[in-house]
Amino acid sequence: xxxxxxxxxxxxxxxxxxIHIITYIKAMKNIIEWTKxxxxxxxxxxxxxxxxxxxxxxxxxxxxxxxNVKTLRNRSDYRLRVGRYRVFFTVRPDxxxxxIRIEEVKKRDEHTY
Numbered sequence: 643x644x645x646x647x648x649x650x651x652x653x654x655x656x657x658x659x660x661i662h663i664i665t666y667i668k669a670m671k672n673i674i675e676w677t678k679x680x681x682x683x684x685x686x687x688x689x690x691x692x693x694x695x696x697x698x699x700x701x702x703x704x705x706x707x708x709x710n711v712k713t714l715r716n717r718s719d720y721r722l723r724v725g726r727y728r729v730f731f732t733v734r735p736d737x738x739x740x741x742i743r744i745e746e747v748k749k750r751d752e753h754t755y
Contacts, residue, residue, distance in 0.1 A: 672703045676744045683747040691727060698724045702742050726750050
């Protein structure tokens with residue numbers, strides 16, 4: 643019987659027969675989650691800004707080797723700089739993965755921080 647494989651975003655399952663299943667975890671170690679608040683804030687932005695933000699957030703999959711990220715003072719979260727916008731997020735280890743939760747997206751002004 644020839645092995646059959648099925649793809650999943652985090653795992654690759656290889657079925658050898660009904661009893662033997664081999665699971666390979668893909669190289670991705672970081673999972674990005676968006677809060678409803680952050681998604682609403684992004685939806686209200688111009689299309690060009692949305693594309694830049696999504697592109698920069700995808701770079702967070704390479705955490706902690708991500709450019710334009712700083713830890714915020716007196717807070718437990720981080721900010722990602724994307725042009726005139728700031729993406730605020732938290733990082734939480736969860737087993738073998740790191741969950742990066744996008745909390746807010748704001749335009750940079752004197753009231754952002």
